[in-house]
Amino acid sequence: MKKTSQFISTYYPIIFAFICMMYSIGLGLMGRLEEAQYSAHWPGTILLFAIAIRQRRNPVIK
DSSP states (O other): OHHHHHHHHHHHHHHHHHHHHHHHHHHHHTTOHHHHHHHTTHHHHHHHHHHHHHHHHSOOOO
């Protein structure tokens, strides 16, 4: 149980971005191309924000 919660707390941005990517692909396959193009930007944004948050949380000390 501890490994599972540690895995989720470490990789939650990647999991969430993957779900958003699959949502966008699903919209594209259903023929809703404008919505698919709009939601296609979500995974990249989620990952960029995750990087920024982690850099702020763990400052580099020289």
